[in-house]
Amino acid sequence: MSASHPVQDGQPEVQPTIVLHGRKVVGGVAEGEALVTRETISGWGGIHALTGMVIESRHELKGVSFAGKVLVFPGAKGSSGWSNAFHMAKLAGKAPLAMVFTVMTTKVALGAVVMRVPAVTDLDGDPFALISTGDWVRVDGDRGRIYVWKGGRPRA
Amino acid sequence: MVALTLREQAMLGGDEGAAVQKAMELLVRYADALGAERFVETDNVAGVPGSSPQWVKDAFKADGGDYRAVFSRYDLDSDVVVDVPPMKAGFSCHLQGGMDPEHWPQMGMSPQAHANFVADEREVAGHGIQVMKTCTPYLAGNMPVFGEHCAWMESSAVVFCNSVVGARTNTEGRESTSAAMLAKRVPDWGFHQTDFRHGQHLVDVQVPVGDIFEWGMLGYFVGGAVQDAIPVIDGSVSGASVIRHKHFGAAAASSGGVELYHMVGVTPEAPTLEAAFGPRKPGERFVYDAAARARTYETLNAVGSSRDVDFVMLGCPHAALEQIAEIAALIEGRRVSANSALWVFTSRAVKLAAQAQGYDRVLRDAGALLMTDTCSSISQAVPKGTRVAALDSAKQVHYLPAIMNIEGWYGTTAECVDAACTGRWNGRLP
Numbered sequence: 364m365s366a367s368h369p370v371q372d373g374q375p376e377v378q379p380t381i382v383l384h385g386r387k388v389v390g391g392v393a394e395g396e397a398l399v400t401r402e403t404i405s406g407w408g409g410i411h412a413l414t415g416m417v418i419e420s421r422h423e424l425k426g427v428s429f430a431g432k433v434l435v436f437p438g439a440k441g442s443s444g445w446s447n448a449f450h451m452a453k454l455a456g457k458a459p460l461a462m463v464f465t466v467m468t469t470k471v472a473l474g475a476v477v478m479r480v481p482a483v484t485d486l487d488g489d490p491f492a493l494i495s496t497g498d499w500v501r502v503d504g505d506r507g508r509i510y511v512w513k514g515g516r517p518r519a
Numbered sequence: 520m521v522a523l524t525l526r527e528q529a530m531l532g533g534d535e536g537a538a539v540q541k542a543m544e545l546l547v548r549y550a551d552a553l554g555a556e557r558f559v560e561t562d563n564v565a566g567v568p569g570s571s572p573q574w575v576k577d578a579f580k581a582d583g584g585d586y587r588a589v590f591s592r593y594d595l596d597s598d599v600v601v602d603v604p605p606m607k608a609g610f611s612c613h614l615q616g617g618m619d620p621e622h623w624p625q626m627g628m629s630p631q632a633h634a635n636f637v638a639d640e641r642e643v644a645g646h647g648i649q650v651m652k653t654c655t656p657y658l659a660g661n662m663p664v665f666g667e668h669c670a671w672m673e674s675s676a677v678v679f680c681n682s683v684v685g686a687r688t689n690t691e692g693r694e695s696t697s698a699a700m701l702a703k704r705v706p707d708w709g710f711h712q713t714d715f716r717h718g719q720h721l722v723d724v725q726v727p728v729g730d731i732f733e734w735g736m737l738g739y740f741v742g743g744a745v746q747d748a749i750p751v752i753d754g755s756v757s758g759a760s761v762i763r764h765k766h767f768g769a770a771a772a773s774s775g776g777v778e779l780y781h782m783v784g785v786t787p788e789a790p791t792l793e794a795a796f797g798p799r800k801p802g803e804r805f806v807y808d809a810a811a812r813a814r815t816y817e818t819l820n821a822v823g824s825s826r827d828v829d830f831v832m833l834g835c836p837h838a839a840l841e842q843i844a845e846i847a848a849l850i851e852g853r854r855v856s857a858n859s860a861l862w863v864f865t866s867r868a869v870k871l872a873a874q875a876q877g878y879d880r881v882l883r884d885a886g887a888l889l890m891t892d893t894c895s896s897i898s899q900a901v902p903k904g905t906r907v908a909a910l911d912s913a914k915q916v917h918y919l920p921a922i923m924n925i926e927g928w929y930g931t932t933a934e935c936v937d938a939a940c941t942g943r944w945n946g947r948l949p
Binding site for chain 1: 545548553554567578593596672673674677689690691693695706708709747776896921
């Protein structure tokens with residue numbers, strides 16, 4: 364791909380503020396509002412699967428749901444029930460739309476696979492410095508690209 | 520893309536049946552997500568295959584809503600339902616489950632939930648999956664050997680498998696273990712590879728650590744210090760035994776996510792300090808001294824305030840026979856207080872032995888229950904009205920108060936038994 368901004372349905376669109384290049388974890392393309400945390404997330408015991416809400420005491424996202432968001436986070440921690448907890452969130456319709464993470468583990472890899480959401484890692488820039496909660500983010504898992512529109516959904 | 524052997528290509532092509540094909544499809548997606556280049560073969564898999572609460576079965580009602588539907592659509596993440604044959608891996612074992620098979624009414628479980636539990640267990644056994652129902656398969660009949668490639672779930676079992684035995688497993692999940700039971704493969708990544716297993720940080724132990732209470736505290740400190748890195752523990756640690764490693768590893772896996780630790784002169788991949796680090800340059804150095812020990816004790820007891828203890832839970836990870844013997848000796852001739860309760864959790868295999876020894880009878884006569892399959896955290900079950908629990912496990916005190924929104928105390932097994940009999944917490948740092 365030569366252009367730094369994608370074209371969809373033949374319509375030119377607002378150029379993204381930032382484009383990051385990384386490695387595909389799970390393919391597919393999805394876009395939505397970013398939910399960003401610098402803290403790793405526990406699956407079993409750390410989230411409520413039926414609401415997609417983070418429930419861990421002292422977590423900066425405690426009480427916040429990742430359902431329908433592009434979750435930007437370092438990765439997984441805690442119990443081996445991580446994939447199961449996120450898989451149940453998927454079953455309950457509360458999975459994130461896509462995932463961007465920085466530290467690869469078996470927990471987060473398996474969780475992304477069974478949720479079947481586009482996921483990218485090994486980025487050429489620091490996603491925590493470049494992406495804020497509320498930014499509009501497209502995760503292109505197939506190409507391993509992240510497109511960021513600062514400040515929310517772009518208007519053509 | 521993960522490279523496949525001819526045999527693996529055939530499995531993916533359906534030569535060994537639809538279930539093995541779907542298992543391989545999932546494992547290929549998983550290996551590619553990790554960036555693994557190949558698979559390793561495994562004959563030793565520990566997971567929770569196919570067991571599910573009723574609402575998960577209901578979610579697959581259109582596919583039949585049964586064990587087969589859940590195993591296909593959920594465990595194997597398959598778009599279609601397939602016939603599930605007996606598992607292929609020689610050691611395919613079921614870890615802990617949701618309730619005690621006998622005392623489930625005392626746990627507050629409904630007859631419907633129990634009927635679902637019984638039905639799942641019949642399917643598990645029928646598919647050749649060993650009904651170990653424990654977080655300690657290594658105490659119940661599945662003991663791996665040095666260098667063996669395994670695919671295990673359960674963080675306390677994973678860290679034991681890697682560190683104490685020197686077998687090799689990543690922290691697998693439900694779906695990867697179910698698939699591995701059929702395909703006998705897991706991605707060759709992480710802890711399967713020698714280069715990945717060398718130590719990263721040093722923990723210098725400067726206070727004597729000898730009994731299980733001290734090993735548990737040291738483990739909790741180590742996890743907090745190194746997080747999910749690989750620690751090398753050196754210094755004044757003595758009295759290594761299965762139960763001490765069990766409590767140390769469970770604690771380190773809870774406070775930090777440790778999946779492998781080396782203990783110099785104790786664990787098999789650390790005959791010397793140099794061997795433990797291998798070619799890796801030692802990172803940080805953490806000191807466990809009297810002050811660190813006192814801080815760890817305070818942290819573990821930070822959620823205790825009322826000294827009126829109405830619940831004592833022992834057996835996290837599941838108690839070994841010698842621990843049940845100790846509890847029986849401590850409580851013989853005494854009674855659990857009317858204001859308290861004592862639940863001791865173990866595996867079914869160990870409970871049989873405890874019954875033969877007469878320990879089960881001693882516990883019953885004292886008003887305590889010897890239970891299997893689960894624990895209060897996994898089942899989210901405590902006696903009705905529980906507000907304050909006493910625990911001899913750093914892992915359990917890490918999880919249970921948060922999960923059940925209760926207070927918790929950490930102490931020795933003797934202090935916990937005493938609290939159960941008096942209804943009062945009198946623990947202190949020795």
